Every structure is written in structure tokens, then in C-alpha cells.
Amino acid sequence: MSVAPGGVLPSPRIRRALLAYAITGFVEFATWLAILLVAYREGGPAYVGIASVVMLVPAIILIPIAAGLGDRMPRSRALALTHFTTATTSALTGIMLLIQAPFWAMLIVAATLNVVVGVARPMHFAMLPLLAQRPGDVVSANALSSSLDGVALFVGYLVAGVLTDYLGDWTVLLLCAGLMVVSALLVSSLRTGAAHVTDDVPERILEAVAGLVALRRNAGAITLLLITVVMSVVEGANDTLTVTFNDQVLGLTESGAGLLAGAYGIGLAIGGVTIAGLARRRMLAPVVLGGALVMGLAQASVALLDTLGPTVALLIVIGVGVSMIIVSARTLLQRSTDDAVLSRVMGVQEGVELLGLTFGAIVGPFLVGLIGPSRAFLPPGCAGRGLRPDHVCDHPGPRYPHRPEGEGDRPSLSGAVPAAPAAVRARATGPPCHVAGCQQG
Template sequence: MTVGGLRGVLAGAAGAFSSNARNPNLRRAQLSFLGAWTAEWAFTVGLGIVAYRDGGAAAVGLVGLLRMVPSAVLAPLLSPLADRGRRERVLIVVSVLRAVATGSVAVVVGIGGPSTVVYALAVLSTIAATLYRPAHSALLPSLCRSGYELAGANVVRGLLDAAATLVGPLLATLLLRFYDVTVVFAVAAGASLWAAALLVRLKYDAPPRPAAPTNEGLLRSAVEGLGVVSRSRDLALVIGLAAAQSFTRGALTVLTVVVAIQLLGTGEPGVGLLTAAIGAGAVLGSLGASLLVSTKRLGAWFAVGVALWGVPVSLIGLAPQWVLALLLLACVGVGNSLIDLSGFTLLARLAADEVLARVFGALESVVALSIGVGAIIASTMVEWFGIRPALVAVGLVCPVLAVLSWRRLRRMDDSIGVLDHDIDLLHSVHMLSVLPLPAIEQLARGLEPVVVPAGRTVFSQGEIGDRYFVIESGAAEVVGDGQVVATLGPGDGFGEIALLRRTRRTATVLAREELRLAAVRSDRFLPAVLGYTPSAREAGTVVENLLDRFTPRDEHERPPG
């Protein structure tokens, strides 16, 4: 890599963090995620210890499954709520519910109440947590204006996720040394309340989404979301690989407990340290992933991240040593960071905004079920075959599937590269540059290539307008009542007046040299531009400026409409 190339990569990494820091809405959303996931990891450590005290590894696996099955069922059923209204409100409600459930666990454990009540409250908290990530993942694109900014937001969220994976277990370990598990649950409840409070002051203009039919229930909406995933091979592949990674994650909730207490003999605090090692690796991995924010190979890095969730686990089974186990689990954390950057960005780019929360809800459902299945299978394998064979077998799942999926993931990279080219073209038009990423992608997906030879007419004055045009290459003349009133070049758009004012074309546009145009039909153009307040305001200003520019000087001249 040249010095200039290295500087560009470093600048892109810095931009990933600075764009989140400068954007107050992104900043609040990201810090809320940090609070929510710190609570989740601290809660997971505390619950694992309670379950192990009750019944050993089998109890840990069973509790993991019981937590995840209801979440797997309810996540796709509840996720349509985040597609119908403002997504941050869903996040606030979810965080408050988690705080109440986790705080109640602290009370029950503190008074020596029945474990069944603890596990029931854990299921309720997990159901709420399962809805948090889909709503948050669907919210982020609405706070971004480009694929680069979205990738940066996912890098930052991945870093915060990693920090939570590190801080949550370490916090639990520290509290367990000086207090008991009751305090761990109480602190987790406080972190959930903080996550809710951060979102109360979130202010942004949500991009337009079609209203749900009044007679459409949550079940029907959920089925629609699942249908979107089933009809897209790309979405299904990404979610399938996420399921494999989550299976390993679920297995690790059992294996880290068993490895720490039985295989390595480090006791209960060792559970927190092994889990924290994943977080430490994820923090370092997130910093490294920030160097990839401008990459055009999200699919390839996603495959690498999935593979890293398995290979180190197998190696622990082959060489069970304390320091080596910490280092290998740190590599798992690096893989997690790559998945946060690439996997979530891929899904957000592949699915339409109006169903995005439901797609992420389907992901969360699969993830929750896979975690539960991974936990119960890992505990069964430990009982039947022993700890080390279980580690080796579980660790082989992800790398094998990553290798088999490599070609398809690379084809995804190529298709997103084409989409980014079209988005950059649309962003060159000032009126469209204010659109958030979901809206600009909607326009980009509807672009139609048009080639007009030199000397030919794009459209004539007085015609009915049905498309908006952006010049990719070439030059054009705008002729109003026989006079040339403007010349246009690459990056210029025209045709908006007839669409926005619902009038006939106010001028003729001729190709002075061969024109390569990107055209978007009015049924896509109008909802995207007029449905979003900043772009609607900008469009009105553009039209008025064009009319003021030409009409006062010569009433016969017309703008390029």
C-alpha cells in the first residue's frame, strides 16, 4: 500500500468515529446501545452463575435455551412495531421493560426466592432485549446519509458492542469479588434505564414509509417480513451465517463456564474473565475494522468474521491452557467485530427501509433460537463426550460454512458496489443530497439507464413529464421558446418542475453531445423527495429559484423542467 493509500485508509477510519461524534442523534443512539448491551452481558454472567449453582452445566444450557426460544418466536411478531412508528420509542419501551425485569431478578435473588421466578424474569428480559437490536439496527440508516456513514455507524456500534462485551463481564467479575450476584443484577437494571433515558431527546426527521393497512395485524406483518427474507437468497445467506455464529455463541455461554470451572480450575471469577477476553478482542477488532469502513468487500470480511467464531474454539479444545484460551477467545472477539461491520451493513443495504425492522427481527429470531440450541447442544456434548471433544466439534461449524459461502458473498460485494455508484451520482444533485440513506437507496434502485445520441431530444416543451433525469456523462442544452437558457453537464439533474408542480414540460432538453442519463420515474421520485421534510423543502426552493432565475428577465424563457 502506498503512503497516500495508507493515509486514505486512516482518514476513513477517523471519519467513521468523527461522523458519529458530530451527529448528536447518532451519538445518543450509540451510547444507548452501549448501556443496553453492558446490561445484557453483566446479566448473562450473573444468570449463568445462578444456573450453575442450581444444576451445573446442564442447567446453564437449559436456562440458555429457555431464555432464547420465546425470544425466537416473539421477535418477528413484535418487530413490525418498529416499522410502523418511530423506532426510538420502541427502544425506550424495551429498555424500561428490561430494567424492570432485571431489577426484579435482583430482588428475588436477594431474598432467596425460587429459581423458577428468576428464570421466568430472565425470559422476559431476553424477549425485550431481542427486540432492541432489530429496532436499533433499523434506526441507524435513518440517521445516516450514505453507505459510508452507515458502515461507520456499524463500526462504532461494533466497538461499543465489544466494549460492552468487555465491560459487562469485567464489571460482573469485580462486583462478584466484593459483593454477590444480587448487585450484578441491580447494576444491569440501572444500565438499562440509562439506555432508555438517552433516547428521550432524540430528534430527527424519519424517512417516509408506507402506512400499514389498518386491518393488518402484527402476525401478517411478521409473515411479510419473513417472506422478504425467504425470497432473497442474499438475505437468507447472511442470516443463515449469522445463525451459525450465534450457535457458537450459545455454545460458549456453556463452554466458558465449564472450561473456567472444570477444565482450567479458575473458579467462578474465571467465567467473567474468559467472557471478557472475547470483549477485549472485540475492542481491538473494532479498531481494526474501522480501517475497513471504506472497503468494497463487506461480504468477504463477513466470511472471515464468521470463520473466526469457530477456529479458536476448536484450538482451545486441542490445547487447553489458561493464557492461550484467553488469547484465542480474544480472536473470537475480533471475528465478532468484523461481523458487526459487515453483516449488519449488508442487511441494511440489501433490504428496503419499510421492512427493515422486520428483517432484523427475523435475524434476531434466528439468532435467539440458534443461541438456545447452541447452549443445549453444547451442554449435551459435554455430558456425553467431554469438554475437549465438544470444543473441537462446535468450533468446526462456522469455518466450514464460511468457506462454502465465499463466492456468493463476493457477488454481493459487486452488486452493492454498483448501487453505491448510483447513490454517488444522485448525491451530486443538491436537492437529493439531503436525503437519508434509505430514501436515496430507494431512488438508486429505481434508476433506469438512458442513452441519448448527440443532437437528439430528451424531451420537448409541452410534453407530459413522468421521469426525472440526472446526467452521468455528456452535455445538454435547455431550450425555452426557441432560446438556449441553460447548459447542463455531469451531476446536473433536470425534469423536476413538471413532476413537482404536476405541469407539462416547461422547456426542451437537447443532447449537445451523447448523453448518458439515469432516469427515475415519478412514482419513485415524488414519494422519496416529498415524503421527507428536508428534501421537500429543498425541492421547493430549487423550483422557486429556477422560476425566479429565468422568468423575471424574459417572460418567454423557462427553466429546465
């Protein structure tokens, strides 16, 4: 495990959690692309969109519910159980591909796999504060997690493309099943405690719901949520766009599709390292704005290309732009949410992102059919360029006694703290707003 950005070496327990997270990320992306390549062979871009929706819709509904297991038992145990279940469903999907089971039957099992592997992400981020031992541990772990997302995406997509091309799609699923057993063993050895749940948990959950309702009066939170949703829509559309662009414009095989899809992951890895320092700064609104602009410009520019090298370069830039938003958003949510409901809140965030991915999976094939595989990159790029977080301001987040000193009092984006209890929010103070149009108080 490399040194975290800023020179802080994570503790051994966090390193183990991050290694398991990296393996899980590889499995998530490799299995996802393998199934989409199967769908493309079955029915072209339309089937890619259909397969994406079939796998994402159950995840949107079930992940926020299933993630609550992390609040009802020791989080390491809940995560290990999730990993073992992922291994089982991945193996079953691989066997169905090997015996050439009907496509739609295989897709149902693949949808189950996507739900289970998706639960691991919110559980991982809910577990990190319980593993932190020093100030900065959670921020560093978040930044490393973002970098590992990028590496896992690139390696997972590339390996999935190569294995599908030369050995068969079923090998991807069986390899991932074995890797998830390793991941389960890693997290089961962490032995974290249960969440800090007290007798007033129902009251805290009601306060969290009331805070979410209050979002309609908070321009900063609405703007940040809009940016996150648009980012997810672009990501969902890109699954179809890159696979189709690879085949119809570049004329490459499945290995090329894996390289194109994985280039975005290189950008996430680069961005996760370079943006980690910015995540500690007081002014985060410019980071969000910069990420949206970088992603939008690079996305739209892909429409002008017809060669592999420049396309890969622009997809890397898109990943960097996305990471500028991800690191800040995840850190903020951990700071501002009561630990008793943190797994559920992280699950809700995952569900919102999946909703955007689902809409993108519908939009992608529609754009390809309407304006072609190259020009289809233009509308998502224009959407990214049009985002302006004019109502996002910065202030320190609240402190929590169960987290290391300093983890909850760093600068954060306002508007995303509604899930914290009112008594905790009342202790948070902030500097004057530096963004036009933002109202504090």
C-alpha cells in the same frame, strides 16, 4: 465517544444513541452471565443449557413481533419505552435473587428481561438511518456499534463475574436496572420521526415475504445465512463451554468465568474497528470467508489449552473473526430493506440469531458430557472451518431517498436484498461476479 473508523466523528445525536446502545449492551451481557452463574450453581452445565433455552426461546418468538413497535411510532420513543421496561424487569429479577425466590420462578422473570433487552438491538439499528446526516454516518455507526458490542460484552461479563463473586448476583441486576433508566433518558431526547410509512405498506410487506421465499433460489443468500446461523450456534455453545472450562479445567472462581467470557468481547471491539474499512470495499466475500476461518481455527485450538493466558488470547481471536461477519451483514441489511419495515426485518434477523444461540445452548452441555470440557471446543471449531461462501458475490446495494446520499450505493453481499421492493431492486446494478459459482441477474 471515540472517532469512528476512517476518521469520521459521529454527529452528537448518533453519539447519544451509541452511548445508550453501549449501556444496553453492558446490561444485556451482565444480566445474562449473572443468571447463567446462578444456573451453574443450581445444577452444573445441564442447568446452564436449560436456563439458556428458557431465556432464548421466548425471545426468538417475541422479538420480531415486538420490534415492529419501531415501525408504528417514533423510533426514539419506542426505544425509550423498551429501556424503561428493561429497567423494571431487571430490578424485579434482582429482588427475586435477593429474597432467594425459587430458581424457576426467577428464571421466568429473567426470560422476560431477556426478551425486552433483546428488542432494543433491532430498534437501535433501525433508528440509525434516521439520525444520519452525512454519507458514511450509518457505516461508521455500525462499525462503532460492533466495537461497543465487544467492549460491553467484556466489561459486562467481567463486572458480572466480580460482583457475583464478592457481593452477590442480585447486585448485578439492580445495578443494570439503574443503568437502563439512564439509557432510556438518553434516547428519549433524540426525538426521531416515525418510519416512512405510506399507504402501500401491506404491499411492501408482501413483497418482503415473497423475497424471503425466493431465497431458496439464491445461493449467495443461503450461504451467508448458513454462516450467520453457524456463528450463532458457536456463540450459544460457548456460554456453557467457557463457564465449564473455567471451573473444571482452570479451577477458577466466577471472576475467572467473567474474564473468559469477556475476552470474546475484546475481539469484537478490535474487529469492529479494523474491519470498518473493509465494510466499504467492493469485495466482501473474502471478509466473510476470513472471519469464518479465523473463528473456526481459534475455536478448535482452545481444546489444546489448560492455562488462562493463552485461552483468553484465543477467545479474543474468535471475537475478531465473528466481527468480520457482523459489520458487513448489518450494514447490508440496512441498505437493502425498505424503511417502512426495517424494524421488523431487523427483528427477524435478531430472531434467527437467537435461534442459533438456542441450538448452541443445547449442544454445549451435550458436548461437555460426551467428550469433556476441553474437547468440547473441537466440533464448533470444525464447523466454522468448514464454511466456504463460494456462492457469495458482490454488487452495489440499492439507493433509498430517505437515507444520506452514498449510504445505499456501496458494495454489499448479494443475496441478502430480498426485502427491498421490486421497483427498488430493479434500480440496483452490479459489476461482474468475482466468486466462482455465483449467478447474477
